[in-house]
Amino acid sequence: MDIEELLPQDPEGKKEEPKKQSPLVSLEKDLELYSDSIKEVSIAILNEGISTHPIFVAHQHTVTIGEMILDRTELNTDWTIQASTLDEFVQKGIINPEKKALFLKSYKKPQEFMCVFVIVPEGANFIYYPYKK
Incomplete structure (x- = not known):
């Protein structure tokens, strides 16, 4: 079965609105x-003994977890990255x-792999993205 078969069909012949590009494309x-x-x-973070589980937060708004390491406005990119740890995620109740x-x-x-907590208006989720070789 194709994925298209699972999507709602347009029986009235109305044109579908063009799909917005996923924010994950710009994140990648x-x-x-x-x-x-x-x-x-x-x-x-690992070598200084801060944590054995670093987590990076990718967002396009203001968040109150972690410390900013890459600012999208300064770098003229789409995403800001903040560095955090598993302990902070547990302390703040995210995990x-x-x-x-x-x-x-x-x-x-x-x-x-970088563990990235991606925050978008629809919600948030963890992804693992491999470092460049």
């Missing part, structure tokens, strides 16, 4: 650009303490 472009800088911060073990099971090697 920015993460490629930011990759080396984010990896450098991740390694610093429920009872779900911490479940989160850790899915957490990927921070030397190879």
Whole structure:
């Protein structure tokens, strides 16, 4: 079955509005650009013993978690990145303490992947994006 078969059809022949480009397209472009800088911060968080689980927050608005490391207005990009940790996410209630073990099971090697908490108007979610080789 094709995905199109699952989508609502337009029986009245009305033209569909053009689809908006997903914000994740611009996020991927920015993460490629930011990759080396984010990896450098991740390694610093690990080496300085701040956390064994760095988390980066990608957003286009103002958020109150983590510390800003890459400002979209200064860099003329679409996304701002803030550095945080698993501990801060638990302290702020973003990750429920009872779900911490479940989160850790899915957490990927921070030397190879950036853990990014992406915040968009529709909601927020974690993604893992590989660092450039």
